[in-house]
Amino acid sequence: MKFKRYSIQVVLILLCLVCSCNFLEKNSDSKNLDSEKAIPKPERNRNPNIIYILADDLGYGDLSCYGQTKFTTPNIDKLAKQGMLFTQHYSGSTVCAPSRSVLLTGMHTGHTPIRGNKGHYPEGQHPLPDSTYTLPEILKEKGYATGAFGKWGLGFPGSEGDPINQGFDTFFGYNCQRFGHSYYPEHLWSNKDSIVLTGNSGTKKEVYAPTLIHEKTLEFIEKNKDNPFFLYVPSIIPHAELAAPSDVIDRFQDEFSPEVEFKGVDDGPDYKTGGYASQKNPHAAFAAMVSILDNQVGDIMNKVQELGIRDNTIIIFTSDNGPHIEGGADPDFLTAMVP
Numbered sequence: 355m356k357f358k359r360y361s362i363q364v365v366l367i368l369l370c371l372v373c374s375c376n377f378l379e380k381n382s383d384s385k386n387l388d389s390e391k392a393i394p395k396p397e398r399n400r401n402p403n404i405i406y407i408l409a410d411d412l413g414y415g416d417l418s419c420y421g422q423t424k425f426t427t428p429n430i431d432k433l434a435k436q437g438m439l440f441t442q443h444y445s446g447s448t449v450c451a452p453s454r455s456v457l458l459t460g461m462h463t464g465h466t467p468i469r470g471n472k473g474h475y476p477e478g479q480h481p482l483p484d485s486t487y488t489l490p491e492i493l494k495e496k497g498y499a500t501g502a503f504g505k506w507g508l509g510f511p512g513s514e515g516d517p518i519n520q521g522f523d524t525f526f527g528y529n530c531q532r533f534g535h536s537y538y539p540e541h542l543w544s545n546k547d548s549i550v551l552t553g554n555s556g557t558k559k560e561v562y563a564p565t566l567i568h569e570k571t572l573e574f575i576e577k578n579k580d581n582p583f584f585l586y587v588p589s590i591i592p593h594a595e596l597a598a599p600s601d602v603i604d605r606f607q608d609e610f611s612p613e614v615e616f617k618g619v620d621d622g623p624d625y626k627t628g629g630y631a632s633q634k635n636p637h638a639a640f641a642a643m644v645s646i647l648d649n650q651v652g653d654i655m656n657k658v659q660e661l662g663i664r665d666n667t668i669i670i671f672t673s674d675n676g677p678h679i680e681g682g683a684d685p686d687f688l689t690a691m692v693p
Contacts, residue, residue: 401496401582403667405575405654408457408586409647410450410505410534411593413677415689416644424688425606425641429652430671437669445675450531451479451507453674454588458488458508458520468508477530478510482520490521490584499523499578503571504588507531511543518545522586526570528563532628534590535681537563537597540626544570557621562599564591568650572657579661587654591647594680595630596639603635603642610637616682636682 414420419431419439446456447463455461455468459482463469472480482488490500501524502517509515510529517525528534529543538559541548553560571587596616616636619629633639651671658667677685 400666401498403578403583403585403658403663404493404498405585405658405667405669406587407651407654407669407671408454408504408588409592409671409673410588410590411675411678412591412644412647412673413685413688414673415685416592416677422689424609425645427644427648429648429655433651433655433669433671440672443672445673448675450505450593450674454508455482457674458482458490459486460489471507471531473532474510474513477533478513479507479515479531481509481513481515484514484519486520488521490586492521493584494521494523497582499581499583500586501525501571501574501578501583502586502588503527503567503574504586505531505534505590506543506588507534511548512546516546524574527567527588528590533626534593535595535628535630536626537590537595538626539563542566554626557625562597564589564646564650568653571650572653575654575657576661579663588674589647589650592640592643592683594678594683596633596636596643596682597631598639598642598646602646603638606638606641606645607635609641610635613637618681630681633682637684637687640683640688 416422416427417430418426418428419434445453446466447453447469449471451468451471452463452466455466456463459466461467467483467486468480474480490498490502494500500522502522503525504527506517506525506527506529508517508520513519516529524545526544527542528539533539538554538561539551540554541550542563543549551561551563551566567589571585574583574585595618613635616630616633618632619625620632622629625631655669658664658669677683679685
């Protein structure tokens with residue numbers, strides 16, 4: 355049974371979401387007026403849509419709007435320029451699962467049920483208990499469609515902590531954080547079904563998971579454009595394996611040559627189940643991954659405008675905690691912790 359614990363923290367989260375509305379551009383430039391006339395206006399009396407994008411181990415200095423100079427993040431910069439830029443916003447914990455537990459329960463690490471990355475085998479993490487009252491459950495009771503797309507990490511498949519059992523109507527992505535170390539997994543989860551990615555079987559790398567998950571994310575927005583929705587996007591980028599399609603990495607190679615190769619796990623029992631694959635160009639790969647994430651944020655921004663729901667949609671972009679050093683990442687070189 356769920357106990358309705360409307361904690362102060364949950365209320366603060368909701369207030370933060372409302373205060374972070376970044377698309378109420380009442381003073382738009384006149385040059386944009388003609389293009390906006392063709393966009394249908396959203397219903398003004400319905401609850402706002404909420405899109406919460408949570409990067410994985412992205413340092414604040416990894417964004418150009420916070421001082422990154424070795425590569426740029428123009429779409430996230432635009433989001434910051436049109437809305438609010440936070441400089442004293444802290445994540446709930448220093449590691450993945452408890453940080454996400456804090457976010458979704460509104461309780462700090464002294465009270466939130468998940469306080470570490472405790473694993474469950476063969477797949478998943480220790481589950482949120484059924485009695486936990488989560489943010490998506492609150493919003494679902496208010497008539498919101500709820501969807502999560504990306505990395506879960508708060509309950510193994512079929513457990514009481516499964517996202518489908520914690521208030522989400524739709525889930526697509528990685529249930530397990532360890533499996534999320536691989537960007538070319540052999541399967542992902544669609545609600546309660548395991549979807550085998552035959553293009554990634556064995557050592558094959560044909561399906562880049564962030565791209566597939568992003569496609570499902572945009573489909574959710576399209577499907578729910580006529581009703582209020584809460585879209586939670588816990589992206590796996592950029593933690594912790596450094597991997598991206600070669601054509602994207604190639605764009606950054608000249609910027610970072612010469613590179614020191616990272617030697618990782620490319621076969622054996624830990625391959626694609628927790629180990630980090632080797633990467634010849636770790637700096638270029640990291641920049642490519644953040645660029646992909648930035649483009650995906652831009653796609654989401656463009657989608658809500660295209661559907662005419664921009665003025666009634668709150669978009670928040672943040673990270674679950676600070677930068678990582680696993681998998682060949684080099685936050686000191688990339689100034690992920692700029693002053």
